[in-house]
Amino acid sequence: AQKITQTQPGMFVQEKEAVTLDCTYDTSDPSYGLFWYKQPSSGEMIFLIYQGSYDQQNATEGRYSLNFQKARKSANLVISASQLGDSAMYFCAMRPGGAGGTSYGKLTFGQGTILTVHP
Amino acid sequence: DGGITQSPKYLFRKEGQNVTLSCEQNLNHDAMYWYRQDPGQGLRLIYYSQIVNDFQKGDIAEGYSVSREKKESFPLTVTSAQKNPTAFYLCASSTTGYNEKLFFGSGTQLSVL
Numbered sequence: 528a529q530k531i532t533q534t535q536p537g538m539f540v541q542e543k544e545a546v547t548l549d550c551t552y553d554t555s556d557p558s559y560g561l562f563w564y565k566q567p568s569s570g571e572m573i574f575l576i577y578q579g580s581y582d583q584q585n586a587t588e589g590r591y592s593l594n595f596q597k598a599r600k601s602a603n604l605v606i607s608a609s610q611l612g613d614s615a616m617y618f619c620a621m622r623p624g625g626a627g628g629t630s631y632g633k634l635t636f637g638q639g640t641i642l643t644v645h646p
Numbered sequence: 647d648g649g650i651t652q653s654p655k656y657l658f659r660k661e662g663q664n665v666t667l668s669c670e671q672n673l674n675h676d677a678m679y680w681y682r683q684d685p686g687q688g689l690r691l692i693y694y695s696q697i698v699n700d701f702q703k704g705d706i707a708e709g710y711s712v713s714r715e716k717k718e719s720f721p722l723t724v725t726s727a728q729k730n731p732t733a734f735y736l737c738a739s740s741t742t743g744y745n746e747k748l749f750f751g752s753g754t755q756l757s758v759l
Contacts, residue, residue, distance in 0.1 A: 564750075569752065570752060570753040571750055571753060573750075574749070620689075622746065633691055634748060636688035
């Protein structure tokens with residue numbers, strides 16, 4: 528079974544500073560995908576970034592980067608130059624297996640971290 | 647604009663009543679999913695469908711039912727057998743492919759009267 532652990536229930540950061548949100552995972556699958564989603568107070572889930580277990584480079588998407596340490600089974604999200612609009616709940620999620628297959632889209636989510644950006 | 651539409655935004659259920667949550671997508675995605683979110687919690691998978699007329703149970707399917715008669719639609723029925731239905735329900739869809747990211751709707755908040 529897969530498990531995602533986000534140990535920070537809440538984080539605070541000053542506007543324009545960088546912040547790291549922690550995520551560790553546990554799986555016995557040789558291949559897997561890791562995702563980060565943002566959930567603002569409106570409730571919808573917004574995809575931020577993806578990292579495949581065999582990807583050699585850490586993923587980056589604009590101000591978001593994923594610090595992937597496979598041996599430690601961690602996939603921390605780094606947000607650079609925080610903005611007030613970054614205040615939201617952030618979820619780390621994992622999908623076992625490679626492209627397609629019986630694990631198709633079955634994301635397992637962590638408990639989430641509430642990020643508050645102060646002006 | 648392409649996207650996923652969930653309706654209604656708020657829904658109230660009386661005891662013993664079945665209620666149906668609507669989910670429609672115009673992204674031409676093959677796969678669709680239903681997740682449940684309880685306050686302060688992550689999302690848990692209820693049902694998913696990879697293709698029309700086929701669907702599989704997720705981790706918490708008891709008390710729920712789905713249908714997939716059209717590619718665009720994946721309605722979720724919360725039956726009277728679901729004793730604790732109060733939650734936020736999110737529908738999602740995805741393409742095939744290596745990064746298979748899920749696109750989510752804006753959710754339905756279900757409460758019990």
